[in-house]
Amino acid sequence: MTTASPASYQRIVLASRPKGQVVPENFRLETLPVPELKDGELLVRNHYMSLDPYMRGRMEDAKSYAAPQVIGETMIGGTVGEVVASKNAKFSVGDKVIGMLGWSEMGVSDGLLLRKVDTTHIPLSAYLGSVGMPGLTAWYGLTQIMQPKAGETIVVSAASGAVGSVVGQLGKQLGCRVVGIAGGADKCAYVVNELGFDACIDYKAGNLEADLAAATPDGIDAVFENVGGEIFDASLARMNPFGRIALCGLIAGYNGEQLSIKNARAFLTMRLTMRGFIVSEHMDLWPQGLKELGGLVATGKLKFRESVAEGIAAAPEAFIGLLKGKNFGKQLVKLI
Amino acid sequence: MTTASPASYQRIVLASRPKGQVVPENFRLETLPVPELKDGELLVRNHYMSLDPYMRGRMEDAKSYAAPQVIGETMIGGTVGEVVASKNAKFSVGDKVIGMLGWSEMGVSDGLLLRKVDTTHIPLSAYLGSVGMPGLTAWYGLTQIMQPKAGETIVVSAASGAVGSVVGQLGKQLGCRVVGIAGGADKCAYVVNELGFDACIDYKAGNLEADLAAATPDGIDAVFENVGGEIFDASLARMNPFGRIALCGLIAGYNGEQLSIKNARAFLTMRLTMRGFIVSEHMDLWPQGLKELGGLVATGKLKFRESVAEGIAAAPEAFIGLLKGKNFGKQLVKLI
Structure with a gap:
């Protein structure tokens, strides 16, 4: 399935840092025009975005293993989607890719941190979960x-x-x-x-x-x-x-x-x-791990369950629920 | 220096388990006759006994890495001393030895857990401390x-x-x-x-x-x-x-x-x-460690300080002081 690229897209940025519990007002939904691609870039339309507990840590401005999420920038997060336009020789329209394009319906990438995935035997969403x-x-x-x-x-x-x-x-x-x-x-x-x-x-x-x-x-x-x-x-x-x-x-x-x-x-x-x-921090072991996990999922030996919120506007509430244990299995947001 | 073997000796047993802080009444000083040696045994007159924080744990009747100290038995502890009688072919009168003969002026051993030490360049007491x-x-x-x-x-x-x-x-x-x-x-x-x-x-x-x-x-x-x-x-x-x-x-x-x-x-x-x-639990590495530590002490590159209590009767008070940080360096009890 290849989808046409719309003229605008929505994303969610960090509006403010939480004081104690995360509240919806810590996020802001924005609509942006789809940018023009430069040479070497490609445009991805995200099908799913991932919500994970680690994101709560990034919302703090505290000494931790990663730099804090910047206020006003797209919330960090893993995504799977499809290339809808490409000026990068390594990616073609229709390629399924996993990346860190954040809480966003679309994303521009230079391809360096994107990885093509094969959905023949493994559903796309699983690359954000059991095979991710x-x-x-x-x-x-x-x-x-x-x-x-x-x-x-x-x-x-x-x-x-x-x-x-x-x-x-x-x-x-x-x-x-x-x-x-x-x-x-x-x-x-x-x-x-x-x-x-x-x-x-x-x-x-x-x-x-x-x-x-x-x-x-x-x-x-x-x-x-x-x-x-x-x-x-x-x-x-x-x-x-x-x-x-x-x-x-x-x-x-x-x-x-x-x-x-x-x-x-x-x-x-x-x-x-x-x-x-x-x-x-242990990327050297990812190929071995992904191979094992992919084989297990493809053969039905590793089961998983997903909680799927619909549409990017539902992401903040789903994330707050995740932090309270309201999800049941991998928490995703379906974007398309 | 070889010392004659007296007819009796003193030891300290655990009299009761502490309720909170250790008190002198948790210990009891006993006088016992020096036993006759059987074939294969040897008699050690301890010069120093060691007081160490781990002994506090043994006084508890709780799940830990070692069996609790038995009430009425000699308090566990490391000792250095001199063989004063031997019916064991591997040990001679005058040998300096380190072992775990406990809070006791003398001890009988079958030799299995005793180790001869060389005091030419390393003082005997150091085998309970920096080289122990x-x-x-x-x-x-x-x-x-x-x-x-x-x-x-x-x-x-x-x-x-x-x-x-x-x-x-x-x-x-x-x-x-x-x-x-x-x-x-x-x-x-x-x-x-x-x-x-x-x-x-x-x-x-x-x-x-x-x-x-x-x-x-x-x-x-x-x-x-x-x-x-x-x-x-x-x-x-x-x-x-x-x-x-x-x-x-x-x-x-x-x-x-x-x-x-x-x-x-x-x-x-x-x-x-x-x-x-x-x-x-890592005895396999002791030879390597002891070699390094012994070399450093013998050449003056590893300094140490000792707090020495005099006589076995002083051990309980010295141990209670150790738990409160009153010692200054390795806490020993000099027995002879």
Whole structure:
């Protein structure tokens, strides 16, 4: 399907930095004319844009792993779409591409950070999820940091999400006992029944510590942590000696909440290793990871679920929902 | 010097587990007759016994890296001494040995866990400090976990202690900027003037965060953490990307105090790696470490300081003082 290029497009810029919780007024929808292409450039019409927790961090003007999102500029974000005009010899109209064109219906690129993708066996949207940055994040944390052996018990928080769901499924394929933590009975049922985890703890049910203990009778050997706070402390209390923790996210504290690790002693008494990581800093491993993930998705061995908001104007609300755990699976915005 | 073997000896046993702070009543001094040796055994008269923070953990009946100290048994501990009787072909009267004979003036051993040491160039007591477990702890954490490069900034808490003093001196030899944290102006002056650290922060002076910031203008690349609590949080706030933390001790919480890591976010935003470790689990590296440390002590390139209590009856008070930071350098008890 090739779509004609309209004369204007919409984008969302950061209007202001959040004070605590993100509110719709932190964003502004703008309409811009489609620019003329210069030599070497191409124009992409985005089909989907990705919403990810890391974007919350970029909205802050704080010391972190990346420069803050600039006020008034297009919100950062991954996109998949189709080339609709090209003055770049490496890209043709109709090519499907993944890139970081932001919260925007269209984008101009010099092609350097765009990658062509094959949608023969893998749906375009999956390149923003299981076969994209979230999938790679899961793959990297599991294979490079957690390094579980068959028979070990691993725990994954935010288990139904774009990252957690991949961690758990890959863990099962390695022969691990996999326990998820998610918010709500629906998500937990999905994690166990659809994704094949051995158990899933509903942290909203109010018995997190006891439920996690019951689900991890042999303790925990490795954790993929997306949440932090009480959820992480509950896992720390169950760690076995020489446990490994891949620290991927602390979504419980993204709005500036105090986010202590209460169980600091466990790191010493259990000789734990914890490593925080950002998958974009390990690009050398992306080809290997993408190959494995792509093969699994193409053959139906890696399941995923998407929450799809319709139209760019719906992005702020969907993003705010994501931060509150309202999404169910990978959060996307469908643009066309 | 060979000493005659008396007919009885004294030891200290754990009388009760502490409730919060350790008190003298948790220990009991006992007098026992020197036992007859069986074939294969030898008798050691201990010259020095070691007091170390890890012993506090053993006094608890809690899940940790080692079995709890048994009530009524000799308190665990490292010792150096001299063989005074032997029915073991591998040991002769007069041999100087290091072992784990506990808080005791004498000990019977089958020789398996004893090691002969050479006191030609290294004083016997140093085998309990810089050329023993504390020195190895420092060497392991620095070389295996922190892995600093020349020009990097490293921070060491409990800097004047048996472990911290070695970490910092080895770090200087690697070309690092080394900043210590210690309690009191005297200790800090020693750390800078005698041990050669670049700076030392007196955490008792009340300006920990500001003082540490001033002493680490380029941030912190690696931390050797012995203390925990506010001291560790202050270091976390200054970490550079990809910083490494060797977690060796949490003496601030050894009496059961809540010991949160408040600055959990730093692990993610700075992609830190933290590893808790116990050097006794890495015996494969001891020969290498001991060789390096022994060479440095024998040639005067590694300085150390000892706090020496006199007589076994003084051990409980000296141990309680150690937990409060009253010692200055390696805490020993001289037994003969």
